[in-house]
Structures are given as structure tokens and as C-alpha cells.
Amino acid sequence: MIICHCQSITDHDIRAAVDWMRASDADTVITPGKIYHALGKRADCGGCMPLFLNTMRANENFQVPRRDEVPMLRRPRIIAAE
Numbered sequence: 001m002i003i004c005h006c007q008s009i010t011d012h013d014i015r016a017a018v019d020w021m022r023a024s025d026a027d028t029v030i031t032p033g034k035i036y037h038a039l040g041k042r043a044d045c046g047g048c049m050p051l052f053l054n055t056m057r058a059n060e061n062f063q064v065p066r067r068d069e070v071p072m073l074r075r076p077r078i079i080a081a082e
């Protein structure tokens with residue numbers, strides 16, 4: 001289903017971009033601007049924003065996971081200063 005008619009962005013495009021961003025960086029805050037950028041596009045009229053946001057938020061990977069949910073290999077190393 002087309003979500004953004006100005007840029008021909010589908011719900012599938014948004015879900016794929018959210019999944020890709022979460023897999024790339026577990027701590028990133030995902031915004032519509034980042035999704036447009038990831039898709040190589042720019043928002044125009046903004047009329048799609050309510051549906052765009054709902055589509056983003058419906059993705060199970062949208063939320064930044066709690067620390068105890070991030071696999072050990074993806075956690076940043078914290079080095080204590082002496």
C-alpha cells in the first residue's frame with residue numbers, strides 16, 4: 001500500500017527501512033526523516049505523516065530495545081577511566 005504519494009513510498013519500504021536501521025544500530029532513534037534519507041528521498045507535502053508514523057510505530061523493531069534485550073555482541077564496550 002502506498003503511504004507517501006509524493007515519493008511513492010509503500011508500507012513495505014517503511015518496514016524494510018526500520019528493520020534495516022535497527023539491525024545496523026540497536027540504539028538508533030528512528031525518525032521519518034531518517035527513513036526518507038535511507039530510501040534516498042525527501043518529504044514533500046507532509047500529508048502522509050500520520051499514516052507514515054503509524055506504519056513506523058507498528059513495526060516490532062521500531063522501539064530502541066532495553067539494554068538487557070540487546071545481544072552481547074552488539075553492545076558497545078564501556079571502558080572505565082582510571
Ligand code: FES
Nearest residue numbers: 004006044046048
Ligand atoms: S504524501 Fe508524503 S510527502 Fe506528500
